[in-house]
Structures are given as C-alpha cells and as structure tokens.
Amino acid sequence: MRIRSLVHLAALNLRSDRRSTLVNTAAACVGAAALVFFVALGMGVGQAARLMFPGDARLLEVVPGAVSLGDALGGGALDDAAVARLRELPGVEGAWRRLSLRVPIAASRAPEGVRMNWPAGFTVQVPVVGVDEGLVSGDLARGRDFRDPPPGQPIPVLASRRLLEVYNKTIAPAWNLRRLPPGLDLVGLQIPVRVGFSIIPLKTEDKVYDARLALAGLSDRVPLYSLAIPVETVRRLHQEYGKADPGYSSVVLETRRPDDVPGVAESVRRMGFAVDEGERAIAERVGLAITVTAGALALLALLMTALAALAIAQSLSASVRGRTRDIAILQAVGATAGDVRALVLAEAALVGLAGGVLGVLVAWLAARGADAAALRFLPDFPFRPETFFSFPPWLFVLGVGVSAAAAVLGALAPAALAARVDPARTIA
C-alpha cells in the first residue's frame, strides 16, 4: 500500500469517527503539551540560574588551610612556591593567583561619563582583589591591557558581569540612585578613587592620593562585590604602604576537564590547603536542584504522554473491534495483513501528530501566559529573566515526535489485533 493511499484512507477513517478522533487527539495534546511545557520551563529556569550563578565547572578555588602544619606537610601560605606546586598537579591546566588589596580604596564621585545622581558627600568603599591576567584574559575588551600601569595612568579593573544587574535591581532602588541603562557599554569607564582612604574611622592610611580605575571588561571570574586589578598592582600598593605580604588570598585552579575537579581537590587537601566551594558549590547545587526538578517534571510529563498512549491504545482497540467487518472488507478487496496493520498505525500516527502540534502550541501559549503572570505578580529581582521558558526548535520537534511515537506505540497491540482478522469467517 502506497503512503499516499495509506494516509488518505487513515484520514477518511479518522474523519468518519470524529468523536473518538477528538478524544484521542486531546489525550495526545495533553501529553505533548505537558512534556514541552515542563522541558521548556526546566531549560528556561536553568538558563536564568546560570546567569545568576555562572559557575565554571573546571574552576577550583584553593585557600590556605584553616589549620596548617606549615612546610612539614607542604601546606601553609599560598606563596609562589605553593602556586608552582599546585600548577604541577595532574589534571591542572592553569593556576591563577588572587591577592586581596589591604590598602583601602574609596570612590566619592560618580564614574566619569555616566549621568548619575551621586549624593553629595557620598563615599563608597571599593573592595579590590588582585588577579592574574591569565584568569581573566578571555574577558578583556579588545585592545585593553591588564597590567600594572605606569605612574599617573588609570589602573585597569574588571568587574563582575552580574554587578550591573545587581546594581540596577538592588542597590540603585535601595539608595535611590539612577539606574544604568541596559546595554550600556561600560568598557573604558573611568572611576575616580582615593587610594588609602577608608570610610571606617582610623583605617585611613597616612598617605591618600587620587587615582582612576579604568574598566577593561566584565568577567564572571571576578567576585560579585569586588573589582579586580592586576596582582602586580596590589603588590606594588602593598609595598608602597608597607603592608606585609602573608601570601596569596587564594589560587584559582583551572582543570582540563570538569571530571578532573574532584581528584585535583583531593590532591589540594592532601597538600594541606583547603578548597573554597563558595560560588561553585552554590552553582552546582542550584544546577543539580534544577536538573532534578526539571527531570522530575519531564518524567511526570512523559508519564502523562504514556497515559495518553494508553488511552489511545484502549480507544483504538475498541475501534478495531467495532470495525472488524470493515477490515475484512478491505482484505476482500486486496488489503494484506500488513496493510491493515499499517492503516491502524497510520491512524494513530496522524492522531499523535495532530495532538503533538496542538500540544506544542498549547505549551507555548501556556508559557507566554505564565511569563505574563510572572511579570505582573513577581517582584523585580536581579537576573529576573524576560521569560522562564526556553523553546529551542528541537523542542517543538521533540514534542510532536514523542506524541506521534507514543500514539504509534499505543497502537501496536490494536494494529496486531486488526491484522489477525480472518476475512472469510468475518464476512460469512
């Protein structure tokens, strides 16, 4: 039997039993809609969470051990020798130093070139950390250096990519400051600062001078509430202000593959250092929670699809029993058992396809509705996404495909039943 004949006859049969067709299509629609809706929700929330917690699965932050037996076990301060040893660990691709600046820096004026209602006399203490260029080189804007500048030149800084969002959604509303426009190109922005000045009484250094920080890029590898400057600049400022150098605050290890992280972490601990799970752990936990939740919802949706397939199977079985004579007539005019089987499967596939297309449409509309409701009823918060759903093109194909496949699977038994009809006995 040719495909066009098969589809023609299947469509005629479905049209002749409209009620049953509608019920079966509705069942397939519910299954497909649930599947697409929950998978899209899982992926959408996952994307939003990755914006909030941009954990890099290959990064590991090493900090000095809480209790150290010093050089006896190889632990102690994170100095250059320790960094060299960490770099040699199996699975480690790079070791990047971080050094917190112990000289206070404060900003008392708005960044140059940005219209802000900076309150008069308002001073912000700026937490600063020195980092190796290698850690953030991929995030530097084109043509920007990240090295200790000559005297009088602005110090290059990198800010967390998330800081702008946090500022606009949390800091600006709380302090009644002007929000920065979305899409603003912050690179090159210069922030006037006073080096050595602290807003905490008695913490201001004897020497205070004006300097400028120049934004060289945005990076997810910079702590959220700090600005990153070259580690050499931090060392220079420490020397300038006579600050003792107890070693690096932390060392960020970049492993070759995410799977290397547990082994490297174990080696690090054996060396007497600690591993700061920090944001990475949060990102992992959030990611795991989202994966588990989305997986559970998708499983529920698959269950609904399976139930839809069962409903279709039951309905088709009843239909086949009711059409035994019709099937015998088809066999009398030349249908083979395979033709009869294919016909029942084609009817199921058409129902599944129609239900799948409708289901995808319903899921998309429901997602739009949920987004609209979220926009209206949820308070604004940092990284609140425009949509909580993600609809990649393959998801539409998946929804329709799973629906059709489930319907066809459900139709296997009825199709086999139909193929067993004995035409002579039935017609007689």
Next chain:
Amino acid sequence: MISLRHIRKRFRDGERDVEVLHDLVLEVARGEFTAVVGASGSGKSTLLYIAGALDADFEGDAVVAGRNLRDLDARQRAAFRNESVGFVFQSFNLLPALPAVENVMLPGLFVPRGTPAPTLSQLRTRALEALDRVGLADKASRHPGRLSGGERQRVAIARALLSRPAALLADEPTGNLDARSGEGVIQLFGDMRRDGVTVLVVTHEERVSGAADRVLHLEDGKLR
C-alpha cells in the same frame, strides 16, 4: 478461467468435523455466467470464498485466472483478490463511513507492490466511471446509508469492477433486493459477461439462475 478440482472443506462444529464440500469439481470457462444454486448452509458461499482466495484452508486444487491458489502466500492471495477477482456480497459490504465514490476507490488503494499505482485523482476518475457504468454517477458523494438497497449493490458491483477483474464472484447478490433492483443487478451481470468477465454467482433465487448460461446444483458437498 475457474478450475476447482477435488475440493474438500471441513469446518469444526463444536466437537465434530463437518465436511461441507466433498470432492467438489467446478470448471467455468472465460466469459461464462455460471450460477450455483443450493439450499442454505450447503456450502455455496464457502465455494465462492475458496475460488476468490478469501479462504485458503481447503484441500484440492484451485486454479483461477491462471493462478494456482494453493501456491500463493497471504500477500499473493491479497494481490490476487485485488487484481483478478471482484466480490459482490448479499449484504453489500460497503464501508458505511465512506461515500459511494470512496467505497469504489478502495481496491485501487491496495494495488500490490510492483504494479503501477494510480494517483488519487486518477483513481477517483476511474471510480466515477465505474459508478457511471452502473448508473450511479449522480450519487457518487452519497454515503451508503442514503442509498437504496439496489443502489448499494450497484456501488458494490462498481467497486468489484474497478480493477477490471477477470472474474466476478457474487454471493446471493439479489438476496436483499426487491424485484426491480434485482433485475437491474442481473442485467449488469449480463453486461459484464458480454464484456468478457467470467461471472460466478451463488444464489437460491431462480431469477438469477435463470439469467445464467449454466446452472449447477450444490448438494451434499458436490456440484451436479
């Protein structure tokens, strides 16, 4: 055209075997209109189903339209039913959900592999021609439920003729028809015979057997 030799057919009736056809022999020449008459339950329909390859469970030799039916597997039997014979049943056996023209198109939807298949529009045209031949071109879009008994049987004949079969096998074709409709059907059989179609009718009605070239009586499982 139809050659049945030493045909035996048994049915299981509860605990006992009943032999309904007993060493039956039938020869029908090409273009011959043959009627087989006999009492109800004498095995007339069984004979027809064997000749039409609907029933493959028999003993003996059956050669119809040049094909030895015992040599055919299920797929080949289906192809044989599609290409070589057309069935007409007492109860019409039309699909009630389909309009007349779609019912007539049915055999064309199951053209065996390896045979050029007509397009749906070509098939529709052929079905309308077949309906025109039985005088029902104007009722092509009607469902069987909106046709009279005689009209339904003519639709069934049009369906049987769609594939231009070598043989038409009719099982009590006028059994559910009034006298006038029955006459119309008998006349159609006569027209087919003139067109070279071999017609084998099983019936218990004299008006049908009276129109046949030859009348055979089925008694005790044998033809006389």
